[in-house]
Amino acid sequence: MIPDPTPAPASRRPLRARLGPVRSRAGLTTAGVALLLLVGSANGLLLAWQSSVQHRITHTLSVDRTLMQVLADLLDGETGQRGYLLTGDPAFLVPYTAGQARVAAELPVLDTELRGSPAQEARLRALRPAIARKFAELDRTLALDRAGDRDGALALVRAGDGKTEMDEIRRIIETMRAQEDDLLLGYQRHAHRIEAMVGIGSVVSVGIMALLAVLALRETARRAALSRFLPAELAPLLERGGGIERGGGLRLGERRHAAIAFVDMRGSTTIAERADPETVAILVTGFRRCVAQAARETGGVIDKFMGDGALVVFGVPEPRADAAAQAIAFAERLEGLVDGWNATSREAPVAIGIGVHCGEVFVGVVGDDDRLEFTVLGDAVNVAARLEQATKAFATTTLVSQATLDAAQALGHAPGTAWREVSRSPLRGRQEAFPIYGRAA
Incomplete structure (x- = not known):
């Protein structure tokens, strides 16, 4: 379970090249x-124009x-x-009288409808x-007939003055209708x-919306894939770019003080x-749930699960002065969760070991966009791993x-638990004295 003490960060493309796809997607x-x-x-605007047309x-049809x-x-x-x-027969005077009245009412309507058109x-x-001359001609013939001079009235009709006026009226109206027809065709x-x-x-709008929908689906799938490879706390930060505190610097990595559990x-x-696969799966799943809950409650970021082990980091992505206190709180909380789990489980009790240390580490996201991995490297990680191994020798959790x-x-x-020194012996692979502490009895 001890990581290789000398791994080197995976080779990385320049940050500009790495962030390029994200920026291009955002730009698109x-x-x-x-x-x-x-x-x-x-x-x-076109619909407003269409409404005006x-x-x-x-209006043109109304004028016509x-x-x-x-x-x-x-x-x-x-x-x-x-x-x-x-x-x-006086009955023939009804359409004559009604026609006069209607024309008298229609001319003001034309006045209103044609306002603004000089021609x-x-x-x-x-x-x-x-029109006035035409009605005057009609009135004269009727007046002659009422005076008993029907022949004079008919002679006036045959004279053709009325036809001349009617032809002029037809010409004017046809000219006016022709202009309205031209306007109608243009409209x-x-x-x-x-x-x-x-x-x-x-069509263009539908196409753009379809493109945006495809981009949104692809972005959702990409973020889901990103969350599969990265801790949930880091995936959103990585999207925003910027320094390591905002996620972008994770692409380059940097050294910082952190606590490791x-x-x-x-x-x-x-x-x-010895156990059947189902039992093994239940135990490992229960163990991981306890680790995840303890990390979530104490502000830790799970770097990775490694089979039946886990590496939890504190002080990432935002640096925290109380990272060490968080790591100790995590250990105490995890012990309590595992004890509670054992008390309710039908399987054999599960024992765990926890090693906690703090120091300078390299933190960053390595890999390409198809598979990114959050990495914490450094001597502090190795020390935490050796402390966890030492829990077996000192019979403590x-x-x-x-x-x-x-x-x-x-x-x-102040830690919630009293701690006592259990050893000053050098850790495996080291020569200097290294004080370590376990829970006081």
């Missing part, structure tokens, strides 16, 4: 969102209908006048006296172009040889170095 997403907003804004089309109605009412009046003159206003000004062409552009914009489940090899206790007590963090 930002560009996509900006383009989507741009297309959406353009579609909004539709209003103009409706009014002009046609004026002409129809004039024709009704002329037909009623001639029917009356030919038959003397049409000029034609309307010419149309008004022509309809605009409407078709707008519909086409809105359609293209909608090395944990091992004792007798796991014997258990694996946890051993803590004097450096760890001193660092915790220097900040006024």
